[in-house]
Amino acid sequence: SQQGEEDPQALSIQEGENATMNCSYKTSINNLQWYRQNSGRGLVHLILIRSNEREKHSGRLRVTLDTSKKSSSLLITASRAADTASYFCATVVKAAGNKLTFGGGTRVLVKP
Amino acid sequence: GAGVSQTPSNKVTEKGKYVELRCDPISGHTALYWYRQSLGQGPEFLIYFQGTGAADDSGLPNDRFFAVRPEGSVSTLKIQRTERGDSAVYLCASSLKRGEPQHFGDGTRLSIL
Numbered sequence: 388s389q390q391g392e393e394d395p396q397a398l399s400i401q402e403g404e405n406a407t408m409n410c411s412y413k414t415s416i417n418n419l420q421w422y423r424q425n426s427g428r429g430l431v432h433l434i435l436i437r438s439n440e441r442e443k444h445s446g447r448l449r450v451t452l453d454t455s456k457k458s459s460s461l462l463i464t465a466s467r468a469a470d471t472a473s474y475f476c477a478t479v480v481k482a483a484g485n486k487l488t489f490g491g492g493t494r495v496l497v498k499p
Numbered sequence: 500g501a502g503v504s505q506t507p508s509n510k511v512t513e514k515g516k517y518v519e520l521r522c523d524p525i526s527g528h529t530a531l532y533w534y535r536q537s538l539g540q541g542p543e544f545l546i547y548f549q550g551t552g553a554a555d556d557s558g559l560p561n562d563r564f565f566a567v568r569p570e571g572s573v574s575t576l577k578i579q580r581t582e583r584g585d586s587a588v589y590l591c592a593s594s595l596k597r598g599e600p601q602h603f604g605d606g607t608r609l610s611i612l
Contacts, residue, residue, distance in 0.1 A: 420600060429503070429590055429603030430542070475541050484555045485598040486532070489541030 393476060393493045401498050406463040408493040410476030411456075417481045419452060421461050424473045424492070433461075433474075466497045501525060503604035505591050511610045514583055520576040520607045524593030531574050532601060533566055534590040542590055548574060549597060581611045 394409045410419070418437045422430040436443045436452045436459065443450050449462040463470055473494045477487040504523040512518055524531050529550055534542035544558040548568045556566075563581075568574040578585055588608050592601035 429605045432600040435600055486544045486547055491541050
């Protein structure tokens with residue numbers, strides 16, 4: 388079973404718009420990570436947020452974490468066609484051996 | 500190339516056959532992970548190596564699946580008596596140490612006919 392669930396499952400936006408996707412999880416975590424996957428390729432790490440952090444930024448990416456609600460969000464600002472990909476959240480639970488447990492992903496299409 | 504390398508990129512075989520999938524992690528990365536990804540889903544954890552030893556194999560679905568990492572670098576995932584349900588993309592990842600962000604290969608697409 389998957390720890391994280393992303394919402395929405397799919398998102399279609401115009402270039403220049405912002406894209407927001409959410410991730411909910413079930414158990415207490417050590418950290419939460421976001422990854423991007425282009426079609427037919429492996430996953431690329433985007434950002435890691437620890438359980439004692441509430442917000443992190445990396446370039447056009449902004450991640451928030453609300454441990455009381457067991458949820459996280461990923462915001463991509465000023466989207467580009469090259470941002471078209473699937474985005475996955477993955478949780479790390481210390482009691483589960485620090486392995487990554489992925490959600491089902493959000494498929495983002497950025498139209499030029 | 501300094502990334503994680505997986506071979507073959509595609510593998511088609513018949514039901515009942517034995518397959519081996521290879522992963523070359525980033526040099527110096529002590530942690531190595533195998534995942535399986537079905538179409539439209541997120542990767543599912545299979546096994547994690549710290550050095551040469553399998554530190555966590557709780558994700559292996561049954562005893563037909565086995566993985567080794569004899570010298571603490573290259574790893575091989577072995578599947579015996581393959582079934583059609585084994586068809587998926589098998590992803591390998593490595594990290595400098597446990598818990599750190601993982602670097603993924605492009606995967607092996609396994610198709611069982």
